[in-house]
Amino acid sequence: MPTKKKRSKQWELRLYVAGQTPKSLLAFANLKKLCEQHLAGEYRIEVVDLLEKPQLAKGDQIFAIPTLVRKLPTPIKKIIGDLSNTERVLVGLDIRVCS
């Protein structure tokens, strides 16, 4: 678990994958790129491989792979898919309000 930083805008993101599948790798790459662009220095990404820790799937109500969970800021948001639709990811994470 990433430690909380005493900053008003701290992003905690968790990416659930199942093994090193192309979809998972693509999702991680997309996420990394997006965070660097929009949340530089304000984010933490944790990757959870459910093949190794299947018991974690229940806690965050994971059924689709890959799933990105915004743990902070609250409320919790869930984004499923390989994150290739950047626009929707930004809307989903509340980084950009849809116009």
Added chain:
Amino acid sequence: MAKKPKASVLGPGLDKAATGIQGLDDLTDGGFPRGRTTLIVGTPGTGKTLMGVEFAIKGAAEYNEPAVIMAFEETGEELAANVRSLGYDLKKLAASKKLIVDHVKVERHEIEETGEYDLEGLFIRLDHSIKSIGAKRVVLDTLESLFAGLPNAGILRAELRRLFGWLKDKGMTSVITAEAGNGHLTREGLEEYVSDCVILLDHRMEDQVPTRRLRVLKYRGSSHGTNEYPFLITDRGICVMPVTSMSYADGPASRERVQTGIPRLDAMLGGKGYYRGSMVLVSGTAGTGKTSIAAKFVEAACARGERSIFLTFEESPGQVIRNMRSIGIDLGRWIKRGLLEFYAPRPTVYGLETHLVTMQRHVEDFDPRVVVIDPISNFTTVATTRDVRLMLMRFGTFLKNKGITALFTSLTPGGENLEFTTVAISSLADTWIFLRDIEIGGERNRGIYILKSRGMAHSNQIREFVLSPKGIDLLDVYLGPSGVLTGSARASREAEDRTQIRRQQQEIKRLEADVRRKRAEAEAQIAKLRGEMESDEIELRQKLTFAKNGLRAQGEERKTMAKSRKADGENAEKPAGRAQGPRRRV
């Protein structure tokens, strides 16, 4: 509680997993197909979830087949609360590693789709749960929630197809619930993926009575009942009543006889009464004493120490007890001794299935040897004749299987065809006693006869049935040239008969006296004749003696003369002596 599933009638075929749901295993000839997926389809509120959950719970608790319930609609707590009322403790089963409830929450507004994905997460969760308890059963309730939560139906369908294949590969006996759809069997067409066994649930109003029904739409590779079967959600779970799939009572029929409580009726039934475990139907027009015969039977059973249930659908127990007291039957004391139980629901409070189940429940709990339903004809207020007939058939078979003697009364409407029961169950009855009014001379009297009694010699006589404070009595009816006479007509005929008999007796006496007199006369004449004869004889004898004496005197004279003459000597005497011999003997 749960029976071992019966062997398939088709012999060893499809391996099945018993559902443990009352009646369903009979219908499906053993349960759901093992290692395959069963689809339960129904409109909301038909009991799909409950059936799935019960399948899982029974597997875990009774068949040693741990189960995973993946609930898409209800949380574990909600499910636990729902089945707690059925006497199952999900938490305890979970604690003993027999059952896992995994609630999968799919909230559309929390989810953003941003590209390609699959449902591997679901597979992993399910796989993890299965492995952690060694599950054999999986219940997915209701997968369609995924369609509501995930916009990309294309991905979903592909993934579901994969899921069902995966479950099969894992050897899981699975149950999937689905909403019934318009035009399709299910709303999302899940039947395309699941084709081994499909169960259809339905909930509809019939004559203002809600009725749940179940149908096995499809069962690949297995025989199954094809009808719609009513089922109930009771406080012990789902209870299906396959009326027609039930075979006849198992085992040999009892040869034991039970007394009817009315000695004369016993006499009419081959001298011994009903067969134990048989079904007796007492039908008749209004006020002919059906309940009295039933009460007498119950009283006799209680007096033998046998437990009895009196199901009354017409009167309250208090009313029955009071009324029966008026003919000398005290049912109250048997209730106090715990041998008799009354159960008196209004027919209209439930549907037929609920009646059936509650009646069966009472029988199972009380364990009686005798059950009375008074009357069965009242059920027609809540259901069609056909349904009532099926229900009674089912109940009758149930009682027969338990060796319980059943007595059903049925009200026959007046009219032409009296030998007719409203619910047409006469063919089910082993013994059918018929009560009817006989109207003669401005009176109604009760007549009783036995229409049939399978497997025993029985009387073909009509008897008059008399209720009095002393009880029930059967009298011979008067059979005269003018037909059957009862009541006071019979009494007056009998009085006439008695006069007639008296007259005849007097005649006999007179004739006997005549005979005596004639004999006396004749004897007197005989005496007189004998007297005459005797006097004649005396006279004749005197004459005879006189004649003999005369002859002897003559002989003496001749000897004297011969002596005096000294003439012929010895020779003259001999012929005279020879002639005298026979005469002396006279």
